Amino acid sequence: MKLAIVYTSKTGHTEELVHFIRELFLEKNIEVHLFRVEHFPLQDLSAFDAVVIGTYTWGDGEIPEEMHILYRSFESQDIKHVVTGVVGTGDSFYPQFCGAVDAFRDMLYVHSNLAVTLKIEIALQTKDHERCQRFVEILWKKLKNGVRHHLAKT
Template identity: 30%
Template sequence: MPKVIVLYTSLTGNTEEMAEAIAQGAKETGLDVVCKEAYDAKPEELMEYDGILIGAYTWGDGELPDEFLDFYEEMDGLDLTGKQAAAFGSGDTSYPVYCGAVDIIENKLRELGAAIVCDSLKFEYNASDEEKEQGKRMGRAVAGVLCS
């Protein structure tokens, strides 16, 4: 059975809530799903999963948050070929770059060979009920690709 990891970095809990919604959507398909914070994980763990969903909030002018930088940099050298992936995260539209961390993560996943299987999910501050439903659909979509 395919395994999925939903990995996230959250400061205020907004990205964590979305990670939980995404994980719930994937779990609804019957897959083995792990949801954990990036600081509790090692990049090599990604190799154990068929589906990889990574989320982070955007800091400053479109940057990755400091507490995610080590994990991000340590991803270099991984070969994620054959992995199905997607990115998600929260941001603030008052900044010039909205949800830039999501784009950075998606680009890294692509650079490492992962197939991006659905559009990234960006939301402002705390996700609305509709956005959380989009998160569940993202989880189900990745699971659907893995089970096809």
């Protein structure tokens, strides 16, 4: 099974989060590929069994500029079979806490096989580790079920 983690991070919080999530997936013996969004091969999107998106939130609850191209790729490709998850860091001082996670969630719910989302207040803390673990478990379960279903049909 092949999983991509595609992320962006300005000050490092989201980067730290996706690295932690990556370690948890590696414990499941999944092939994990980590990309900064600028380096992700958009044309290969459908070649992954699962994609995790990691994003901070900018402006007034908005998706960062550099993530727009990824957002549009999901919208325009036939990727209903790809299991997805969204993680993000944000600051609840802002009215739309982790608004970029919500925006990706709403789109991925329609265009992919969305499994789970996770919002972290500013930076990862020890108390968040269990929520990260749960994020990985939920996505992993959906991925396994999808593959079993696919095998059963062939």
